[in-house]
Amino acid sequence: MRRGIIALSPILAMVVLLIVLSVYSGGVSNAPLLLIFVLTAMVAVVSVRGKKFSERVAIFSQGAGSKDLLLMVWIFMFAGAFAASAKEMGAAGAMVDLTLQFLPARFALAGLFIAACLTSLCMGTSVGTIVALMPIATGLAERTEMTVPIVVAAVVGGAFFGDNLSFISDTTIVATQSQGCRLSDKFRFNLKMVLPVALIACGLYLFMGSAAAEHTVAQSAAWWKVLPYLAVLACAAAGVNVMIVLAIGNALTCLTGIIDGSYDLMGWIQSTLQGVMGMSELILISMMAGGIFAIISYNGGMEFVINRLTRRVKTYRGAELSICGLVAFANICTANNTVAILSVGGIARRVAEQYDIDPRRSASLLDTTSCCVQGLLPYGAQLLMASGLAGISAMSIIPYLFYPMLLAIAVLVTIVVRRK
Numbered sequence: 001m002r003r004g005i006i007a008l009s010p011i012l013a014m015v016v017l018l019i020v021l022s023v024y025s026g027g028v029s030n031a032p033l034l035l036i037f038v039l040t041a042m043v044a045v046v047s048v049r050g051k052k053f054s055e056r057v058a059i060f061s062q063g064a065g066s067k068d069l070l071l072m073v074w075i076f077m078f079a080g081a082f083a084a085s086a087k088e089m090g091a092a093g094a095m096v097d098l099t100l101q102f103l104p105a106r107f108a109l110a111g112l113f114i115a116a117c118l119t120s121l122c123m124g125t126s127v128g129t130i131v132a133l134m135p136i137a138t139g140l141a142e143r144t145e146m147t148v149p150i151v152v153a154a155v156v157g158g159a160f161f162g163d164n165l166s167f168i169s170d171t172t173i174v175a176t177q178s179q180g181c182r183l184s185d186k187f188r189f190n191l192k193m194v195l196p197v198a199l200i201a202c203g204l205y206l207f208m209g210s211a212a213a214e215h216t217v218a219q220s221a222a223w224w225k226v227l228p229y230l231a232v233l234a235c236a237a238a239g240v241n242v243m244i245v246l247a248i249g250n251a252l253t254c255l256t257g258i259i260d261g262s263y264d265l266m267g268w269i270q271s272t273l274q275g276v277m278g279m280s281e282l283i284l285i286s287m288m289a290g291g292i293f294a295i296i297s298y299n300g301g302m303e304f305v306i307n308r309l310t311r312r313v314k315t316y317r318g319a320e321l322s323i324c325g326l327v328a329f330a331n332i333c334t335a336n337n338t339v340a341i342l343s344v345g346g347i348a349r350r351v352a353e354q355y356d357i358d359p360r361r362s363a364s365l366l367d368t369t370s371c372c373v374q375g376l377l378p379y380g381a382q383l384l385m386a387s388g389l390a391g392i393s394a395m396s397i398i399p400y401l402f403y404p405m406l407l408a409i410a411v412l413v414t415i416v417v418r419r420k
Contacts (some may be wrong), residue, residue: 109140134386159382
């Protein structure tokens with residue numbers, strides 16, 4: 001018991017610091033969030049027993065420099081560069097004007113959520129969806145009376161719809177493979193639960209958008225300036241790798257901006273550098289998180305929680321709750337829903353087989369629960385990316401993330417009321 005508490009001490013310290021700073025400042029911006037992770041990293045390094053200081057730091061550094069994390073750093077930089085250069089040339093405003101010419105302002109927020117759902121369903125990635133749609137969302141907030149956190153939340157929530165359902169989503173693939181069922185079977189099984197939730201969330205965004213956008217008037221759009229965005233959306237819908245999508249977007253902002261006269265080559269370079277620098281806090285937070293949770297895993301925190309959650313399971317409902325609890329905790333520790341499913345997928349399958357739970361059901365629980373948790377993590381890649389591109393606090397987005405919240409409620413309700 002004592003060893004388990006020591007292993008989980010970084011998580012406990014982080015939760016306490018988040019609560020204290022939220023109460024003290026009325027919210028946590030990304031700069032204080034970085035400070036919280038630095039302090040938590042110090043607690044994590046101290047929590048390692050029987051190792052020299054240099055060895056403790058090496059364990060931390062190995063987690064902070066993992067290949068998946070460094071790939072996310074590259075995406076952060078490319079996304080920041082694209083957003084800044086596109087905004088500098090006026091592409092964001094032009095895209096919003098073009099959208100409002102075809103879509104009444106009162107439907108814009110709900111339309112943005114639907115667009116995120118469809119884009120993520122085609123792409124299979126929530127991060128790629130956020131990168132593609134976030135500049136449009138922030139531009140929409142500037143042109144209407146809607147607040148930035150609301151429009152950002154609509155995109156983030158819709159991004160997890162496809163991340164949970166798409167046939168090419170890594171979370172869906174890992175969940176079905178770990179539970180031994182087919183993608184198509186899991187899709188049909190899962191759609192019955194998530195589609196009503198998406199419709200309710202869309203209705204909420206429709207109501208909020210109607211009240212906030214009454215006085216918005218569409219303006220004529222410089223159509224040529226939206227070419228970088230259209231290319232990014234088209235490549236994303238075609239399933240092109242997100243790094244290639246962002247590289248194409250940056251190249252097109254350079255060409256379009258120079259031809260249009262919005263800036264010269266040096267102006268484009270300066271805007272992209274500003275965009276990259278604007279993501280520096282988010283990059284550091286991500287790396288701190290990777291190191292912290294590598295130490296938690298080294299100290300045996302995952303094994304401790306797994307044993308605690310599974311040793312007293314006696315019914316199939318308890319088994320389903322334990323599967324959700326396992327993947328939720330793994331997600332909190334790794335800040336990556338795919339890695340979380342990989343970490344506990346084998347254990348979840350053994351629990352499901354022991355209590356005769358349909359593999360489609362266990363795969364659905366793994367995938368859906370991980371998307372719920374990931375969608376609400378202020379230090380997860382999705383909220384960090386969205387807050388960085390929008391220039392707001394990750395914590396300010398969470399109250400408007402209706403889709404992940406409602407989806408979590410739906411998961412619990414199906415466990416309680418569903419018959420075996």
